[in-house]
Amino acid sequence: MTDLTTTPTPGGKRHSYGSLLDESPRTKKRNAAETRFRVYGVIAISIGLIFLAALLFAIVRNGIPAFTQTYIVMDVELTAAKLDKKGNRDIEDIKKVSTFGYNPLIGTALETLVAENGVETEINKGKELRDMLSSGAAAQVRFAVIDNPDLIGTTQEFTLLAGSRVDGYMKGRVDRESLARDPNLSPAHLDIVDALAADGTIKRIFNWDFITGTDASESRPEQAGMGVAILGSFFMMLVVLLLSLPIGVAASIYLEEFAPQNMFTDFIEVNISNLAAVPSIVFGILGLAVFIQFAHLPQSAPIVGGLTLTLMTLPTIVISTRASLKSVPPSIRSAALGVGASKMQSVFHHVLPLAMPGILTGTIIGLAQALGETAPLLLIGMVGYIATNYPDGVASGFLDPNSAMPAQIFEWAKRADPAYYERAWGGIIILLVFLLTMNLIAILLRRRFERRW
């Protein structure tokens, strides 16, 4: 202890702390710094939460209108002379009358409607009045007639789709000023709309077609729906689930329970952790090159999307599955081995069932991630395909070109008409409802089955 003898007795200059009850100026300063630091944290979190709130607010405010649609209720006289010239009610002849044949009837109906309501307007020609309706309205009437040819010759009440400008006006997206530069509708039309809306002839009702309907061409945003894209996503998720769950679980079991510590195992592990961080667009390139260029699978088909997303989701599933396998205590394995079970039996009979809730939770979260992924779908052609037809059956559901929810949203966001922006936001609400449901299921699973060892 020679050090100590050289130490001067601290009598010389010994620091003295004052009374504990007085806050020293330095402590005051330090506490102020402490408070500042805390405030930074609060500010950071608040900004994060404000962003979240702004995002959700934007989605809800812009997307909710997509769930209602404007319709015009009117009586249309289905003149036999125009729809069934031969008068023999032959369904084949009736089918030959295209939507152009129905347009004048609707025009006349509109003229009557305007006259009956006593609206003063310089527009009185049916052809111009028809601008208020969707160009799909004639098809709506035509389908009703083909469905039931007996309607010919009668006057029927139809609830017909209004055009997107009228719809926009009812939702406050379009005003008279913006119409001044718009060839599709004139401000004079809006006077009629005002009058008809007042007595309920023009009304906004819940738009089931948006959820179940098909996509429409660029000029008919009022008709576009998500239905086919939802089916496309569904088939894709089916592929992802059926492939990534078994492969992911098998790979995890091998790596966690059987793999020897060697270069090969390390190599697999490095591969998995890197794949988990590879940008999703690279998986799109892989899908394009391998599944479409090389294997000649059909472009835009859900099976290709599903395969691509499977490869993308696998690392996520492997990582979470290994975590749940690891959380099963070794004593369970020893117990099984102790009664003479083989290693394989101990894993499949005891470890795997105990890890199952965790595995399923991880899988659902992986699926949710895949469901919202867009970039790879762009490259395998799921954007740009206009999903106007439902698949005929299960096989064509997998193999026929289709869209998917995020791809459909992107497609709408690219179209120039602001009416499509509303659809895109609405599509996001549908997508988020799916994601939220999946995550809730995952959380409930975890809560219900979580085991602490």
Add this chain to the structure above:
Amino acid sequence: MPASWILLIIIALSVIGYFIAKQRALASGGGDRRVLHSLPKYYGTNAALAAAAPALLILGIWMILQPVVIDSIISSNLPEAVQADRGERSLAMADVQRIADGLDTAVSRGAMTADEAVDIRVGASNVRERLAEVGVALGSEVDANTLQMAQEYRALTSTGNIWRAIAVLVVALGGLAIAYMMTHKDFRARNSVERAILSLLIAAACVAILTTVGIVFSLIFNTHDFFSRYPAEDFFFGTRWEPSFSGRGGASDLGFLPLIWGTLFISLIALLVAVPLGLFSAIYLSEYASKPVRSIVKPLLEMLAGIPTIVYGLFALLTVGPLLLDVFGRDGVLGVNWMSGGTAAMTAGLVMGIMLIPFVSSLSDDIINAVPQAMRDGSFGLGATQSETLRQVILPAALPGIVGAILLAASRAIGETMIVVLGAGAAASLSLNPFEAMTTVTAKIVSQLTGDGEFNSPETLVAFALGMTLFVITLALNIVALWIVRRYREQYE
């Protein structure tokens, strides 16, 4: 025989195998299952696997190899000039294939007899019209050579398919027979089944390797193709990005620099937003927040990570962009006229930053929590305040881990696609103004591959070169980041 039939037969064989082998095992033990080495179901499974596994393997390999082999046989008939160029060759082969498929369709629809499909010649009847009748549209008139090659293709394919069926079924039956013969009460069926299952597990684990190999090969081949059409130095050092779709090659400037500049610039903005916000959030949540606050705020912040990027893209395009334009645009609140359109580096960067907040915060949270409590105790015991402890002890200790987290976030930002496709604009520029439209590597991969350009033009193939550089950059970042994080974790384990 179509593959689906073969598949059904294999399944049927293995089901039969299961039952007969089980029966034989029981019989060999005199009906007493206790004298068997393994449970009866293992004997059954063994036979079922023996029937199915090798047969399926051969079927799979055959299905992959047959087209490749036939392709190379047929393409040797092509003119030398066409064969030399990979692009031309694949175009010609695509024509052959389309006609062959068309003939198949025609036969299956009954528009042509099978003999007719084999014998039809260009002179005799208009093949294009005949095929159009059954809904097979051909772009141009069919020339004699191509038609003949298509017919040859069909002949080879049908011969191949017959041999395929024979080979696969022989293997399936053989496997079944061997397994059946081996089935005896002393046969170690369980060990044999478990070995088979283990190889399945190993095969599943190898999918990760195959995926990486697939990525690397699909990038390398097409990138190589690109560089054979466009000089590498012009790509890597070119400062202009102006692809033209009218002419093939030559007219386009495909310089990589403006794209990587836009990528890095936008990523930098995103990190400037995400790192301070994410780090301070993590610090507050892990060190200050009470349990109830933490249990509410943490999942809320993590919601930001669960929202798909397409949503952020739309948010950037339709909400943030116009908002920024209102502030920094020509008639904006500040009246500075820095911004001329809603899509800009700033728009994309800001929104990407929001997306990355939870990414940075949850990684940092883990890393801060991994610093042992003893460090905190030591510091508190000396009379340090919480912020002093954090700043001077915990953050320095956690620094490597946090750097790793930031690198991972950077790799995310560089690879992000949807936000930049929708929010950043399309014009490639080497500007320093964050309010100007910029474009990124990922956005251009999308636009070049979804455009109308021919697949073999440099304008399309450049996407693979871009993908390759993107892959290499993010891979390097990931490897370094994961290495740092792992080493950091080990330090405290």
Add this chain to the structure above:
Amino acid sequence: MRDNFRAENDVTTNAVKIAARNVQVYYGETHAIKDVSVDIEDKTVTAFIGPSGCGKSTFLRCINRMNDTIDICRVEGDIRIDDEDIYDRRVDPVQLRAKVGMVFQKPNPFPKSIYDNVAYGPRIHGLSRNKSELDDIVERALKRAAIWNEVRDRLHAPGTGLSGGQQQRLCIARAVATEPEVLLMDEPCSALDPIATAQVEELIDELRQNYSVVIVTHSMQQAARVSQKTAFFHLGNLVEFGETDKIFTAPEDPRTESYITGRIG
């Protein structure tokens, strides 16, 4: 030096530094310390002994309010240092901990250089006006912790690179560098080998000249070697407190006797 230990043990006329009255500590529902009252003297080594989980460490951590950092911990009663209630609303635990230093069971040097480890306390409490003063403080602390000769050539090497005994002495140097008046030691030798333990024990005896030292220990031999006063804790109660010699030779309480003779442990 060892010979002197006994002779010094009967110095008993020191002022009371820490006075605890009716201290109760709860961890959530658990009543960890039950009604403990004790007077700890200045310039004395006081040992807390007792079986595991008896509350001796918990009580130690009350003296510099380290228990504040545990959410579920609640302290009642009265602890006074120099006749000031340390649980008074006006007391800042940060200021208190500068005055009451602490050394932990496991050496916990910060992942910084040796110099920065020791300078950490003086820096945050602003004890030096300039670099050379700080150098002096660091040197003095390292000397007082009897590690100066071993590390003087590598002050800027990381503190985590030292051996276990050196690390613990570094932590002691770190604690004394802030010039505390009381030094709390929570089983400071439990992670050390016998040689390092002997070094630290000698150090504790030296530190007694300037500080009131409170040491928690598992080893009765250690308590006997280094302390003048000993408190025996059992199941959260302070069973017996008095001169170390007396506790070890003629305990009053049968529980103390059982523990010392090795029947409860």
